[in-house]
Amino acid sequence: MSKLFFKGRIETRQNHVLAGYNVNRDVKAGTAGAPISVIVNTEERKAEIEALLAEHTFIGNVVVDATQEENTSELDGLLNKPQTIRFEKTPNRNEPCLCGSGKKYKKCCA
Template identity: 40%
Template sequence: MEKIFNGQKTAKLGTEKKPAVVNVQTEKRIQEVSSIFEEKGWKYIIGLEPDKPEDITDLEILLNSPKSKIAEKKVGRNEPCPCGSGNKYKKCCGK
């Protein structure tokens, strides 16, 4: 049986341990992409492959990282109803 969790933390993308890897087709594009990485302070590896399609998925992941959401506080059963009726929540909208 193969062990799935080995107790090791996974390195964050764009760090020294796990640099972002992108492949581009031109020297000009290397300069554009590297300037984005430098501006943000991310570690990266850029490959120049003119005969292959551009692959910048790691950069897109770093630029569009999901933002944390703040959960809204739930209304308690015995608290005033947020609709403004003045009744308890359980007697008004919390049926």
């Protein structure tokens, strides 16, 4: 028998497998499952934020409170997602050099 053979009640094993924290959730910020919360100071600013939410199809709770500081960090994070930086691939040793000299890369700029 292998070491991985389960010796015990099957019901217990199944319950153990099903329990735990689900890290592969499909809930994203700005959806009905996880609405964003935004605090603004004036009604005019609330109208601007609601227009942005409607334009980008985000769901959020906008609260007007003049005593608190304006907090739109969750909305800013959704609107300004960081882009992946892509670098140009360096040529292989035997390919022509990028500088345009006509020599192989290994003889010129490597």
